[in-house]
Amino acid sequence: MKMLQTGIKEIESADELQKVISENENVMVCCGRMGPMCIPVYDAMEELEEDREDVKFYSMAFDNPEAHVIRNAPEAQGFMGLPFTMYYKNGNVAHATSSIQSMDQITSVLDNKLN
Template identity: 75%
Template sequence: MKLLQTGLQEIESAAELEKLIVENENVMVCCGRMGPMCLPVYDVMEELEEERTDVKFAVMAFDNPEAAVIRSAPECTGFMGLPFTMYYKNGKVATATSSIQNMQQVSTILDEEFGA
């Protein structure tokens, strides 16, 4: 059952997240809610999905118990604001961010972590 109304792939289980990370070299997962801090990030991801074919974009509902794999990740320790966004490279966490991110911020991270 989809909890987030976005045009992006929605991950519903930790196993599904693991499969996505293992099967794709570059993955960006935004773990959030349908709220004012998260919606702009989803919009940026939807826009980038068309041009960044080297990156797999997905969302996960923050309140889904299965999202504990992201919420409790060491990279997210101390995060206060939603969404929690994880960037995975070759099956490992490359970096993580919290709170609202704009197109420039997300693009910079994608370029730095995944190459332009």
């Protein structure tokens, strides 16, 4: 059941997340809620999805119990603000951010960590 109403594909289980990151070289997953800190990130991802064919963009509902794989990831330790955004390269976490991110910040991560 989709919990977030975004224009990007939503991951609903830890197994699905594992499958996505193992089958795709570059993946960005925004784990959040429908709130003011998260929506701008989803919007940026929707826009980037059109230009970045080398990256797969997904959302995951922060309150979904299955999102524990992102909430409890070592890379997210100490994160305070939503969303938690994970960037995966070849099945591993390449970068992680918390709180709102601008288009420039996201693009910079994509260029520097997933190229």
